[in-house]
Amino acid sequence: MMAGHGEGAVGGPARHIPVMLSEVIENLHPTSGETIIDGTFGAGGYTRAILEAADCNVVAIDRDPRAIAGGEALAEEFPDKLKLTLGRFAExxxxxxxxxxxxxxxxxxxxGVSSMQLDEAERGFSFMQDGPLDMRMGASGPTAAEIVNERPEKEIADILFQLGEERRSRAIAKAIVAARAEAPIERTGQLADLVEKVLGRKxxxxxxxxxxxxxxxxxYLNAELAELAEGLSAAERLLAPGGRLVVVTFHSLEDRIAKRFFASRSKPEPKGSRHMPDSGERGPAPSFELPSRKPIGPSKQEIQGNPRSRSARLRAGIRTEAPAHRSDLAALGLPALATPA
Structure with a gap:
């Protein structure tokens, strides 16, 4: 479980507070004898709440080895009820x-990224603390420093525009290329200062x-949007009829994918296209029923106690008996640069 996420580190160091915990448990509705997957274990806040809510079994997954190691005490507290697994939730x-x-x-x-990852300067996720420019959730793959120091200017600009919705992506990419010609950009503080000089700050x-x-x-580095799209389809195939899927997002790109997924799975699709009239035939039967088509946000009290929760949105669905739909990642609006080349 990820705790206290946000789009940045605004708000400073935060305790590992599970975001919208009561709303998550209400929609997940753990019941004795059930098996539940916590696909983003993090600091274990959701997993603990699930195990305390009912006599059920939890499979907790996280791609971060530190998160899995940190969960050993919880596994000992709930022997035979909690299985900790290193991996991606898409798997x-x-x-x-x-x-x-x-x-x-x-x-x-x-x-998203957890509070404990944001608050560890050596992980390189936060611009509020100076550290190595890393940003990897796992232990493999290129670092953020390699991207900004080695990729062409246009590619950097495209990453910033598509995945950060940064309107001045070209100006920032140009400044990055100019700066790295003088010296490598290796620290979070260097990159944050460079961007601030380009954009200014009120x-x-x-x-x-x-x-x-x-x-x-x-x-980009962690292929988070592709993982989300693949994970949603995997969840659809793995859930038993009546099973509940709860997704908490923290920015518009994530929420857009979750929204499109639930929308496409909760109503029959008309056959044909916008260029041809609806023949009256319908596509696959709905694989999810939605308690609400509108997302749930954190309460004012929660935002006051945990500022990083301010951008959180919760969407949920209940699995029907219909077969899972065909997986179509493009239909979920995945950006072209959703995964690192």
């Missing part, structure tokens, strides 16, 4: 198969100018 079907699990009754995905501006740049690099 949940394979993980379940390895544990001889054919179907599950609930899945929760709490997306005194009363709450969000740091580098927020979108850091978001874009993190999403």
């Amino acid at each position: 949940m079907e394979q993980i379940a198969e390895a544990l001889d699990i054919e179907a599950v009754n609930g899945i929760v995905l709490d997306l 005194r009363d501006e709450a969000k740091h100018p580098a927020t979108r740049t850091f978001q874009a690099l993190r999403l």
